[in-house]
Amino acid sequence: MEAVRNEALVAWMKEQGYSSNSLAKDVNSELEKLTGRPGTYDGRRVRRWRSGHTRWPDAATREVLTALSGMTPADLGFVPRRRTSPAAVPQEDPMHRRTLVTGAVTAVVAAAAPGTASTRRIGMSDVERLQKQFAAVIASDHAHGGKRIIEQRAVALAGTAINLQNSGSATQRVRKTLYATAAAFRSSAMWAAIDGRRFSDALEHMREAQVLAELSGDQTIKFRIWSHAGSCYRHMGRPADARAANDVARELSITRRDPAFAALGLARQMAISGVSHEVRALPYTFDQAQKAMDRADPDAFRPLWLRAFWDDAELHSLALSANLSAGQWPAAEYHAHQCLASLRPHMKRSLAITTSRLAQAQLAQGNVETATDTAMRVDAAAATQHPRVSRMLQEFGAALRATAPGSASARTWTEYTATWREHA
Structure with missing residues (x-):
């Protein structure tokens, strides 16, 4: 049978910004979580899906693709090898x-x-x-x-x-x-x-x-949502709304029962103060957040989402963001180095963001060569596929060309970013 291009899969990959190689990488990662063994897919295998040469991947791969996309294999354009009756079609979760x-x-x-009651307990x-x-x-x-x-x-x-x-x-x-x-x-x-x-x-x-x-x-999840709301408004350039949302989080009783939540609320307030250019508030709020962290019981039970990221590295990351927004370049660089020194290995996204911000702080102080070297340490996949990192590095490149037009560093950066096309 002649292969028919899988237009549904092609459209979904385009919508999600997937190349054949990047989808293969994510499928391999999810297969390892599912089966305990790393997947062996590469871009060539994904291209066979796209071209229709592989019409129905194996069961484990179908489950992974469903988990990644939220769509059934049929919705993704895959066709079972045999279809003798509707009952013969494999049913997806x-x-x-x-x-x-x-x-x-x-x-x-x-x-x-x-009318929808069930006897199930x-x-x-x-x-x-x-x-x-x-x-x-x-x-x-x-x-x-x-x-x-x-x-x-x-x-x-x-x-x-x-x-x-x-x-x-x-x-x-x-x-x-x-x-x-x-x-x-x-x-x-x-x-x-x-x-x-x-x-x-x-x-x-x-x-x-x-x-x-x-x-x-649940007080902890209320805190997370309102704290995220503050971050959302901060990134949208609406500091007044950001402060109001973060204040709701900070006023919840959980912040009085557990200093770890109080510390996070203070740290995000500091980031909002940076956007508002409240320079004198930054070191004081950082100190208050650090003291609250020191009071927190390290053995207390806390939700997974908090344990997974909230630590000294994240505190310094928010201080870096605050000082960078406020134009306090030396302080921003200091907090960037402190963050990188204590960042946990699994925080790959945070590593890319912190490194990008460090490069911006160094360039703002006139350290052109050092800043360029720092920016080139950002993982190419993050630089091209993570919207926040991509935007920061685009801003870095524009600032570099404005600060040192025609310099060796500017040429090096231009040549280096040209190699990112293969990751796009």
Whole structure:
């Protein structure tokens, strides 16, 4: 049979910004999580999917592609080898279907609809199985950040949590935990959209997450959502709204019970002060945040999303952002070095962002060669595929050409960035 180009897969890859090589890399990574063994796909194998020469990948690969896209293999344009009857077509796990998710609020109403009762009993074991997938979302965020596939996966999993509400009876504790889990997934979708500079999408996720968080009554997830809202408005250039949202987070009782949350609220306030050019507030707020961190009990139970990123490195990262925004170049450089010295290995996205900001701070102080060398240390994949990193390096290149036009460093940078085409 003559191969027919898989237009659905081609369109999806284009929408997500995937090259054949980058999709193969993500599939291999997800296969390792699923099977315990690294995948062996390369760009050539993906091109066979695109061309239609491979019409139906194996079961594990289909599951990974469904998880990455939120779409069934059929939606992605794949065709089973044989189709003798509708029953012969392999059925995909419905939890990954994008049609499952039509918005958290709509789903909450549907969960309460009459005539849908089930004899099934939902327990904490059901919730815990779903929560295990939250760790994978967090890990993907720290490794890649900003990608639409992370956002889509989080939305799909939020929908799964809501649909689980409708699948049987449960105690109030289980239902509240399910709402908190759905809110956590939605807030991860929100952060992925913020990181990818898709701000209108981020605000939509915020509204859905806030409803779910209120239904859960969970203070920690409320803090996360309002704190993310502050970050969203800060990146949008709306410091007054950013401060108001962050203040809601800081006024929650969790910040009085656990200094770790108080410290994060202060650190994000410092970043907002930087955007507002409140220079004198920066060292004081940093000191207050650091003292709060020192008071926090290292053995206290905290949610995964907080444990995964909140530490000294992130505190210095927010101080770097604040001082860079305020034009305090030496302080920004100091905090960049402190962040890099304590950054955990899995924080690949943070490494790229911090290195880009360090280069900007060095260039602003006239250290042209050092700044160029620093910028060239940013991973090429992050430089071309992460919206925030790409924008910072574009700004760096423009500033370099303005600061040292025709210099050897400017020529080196131009030549170096030309090699990024293979990663685009």
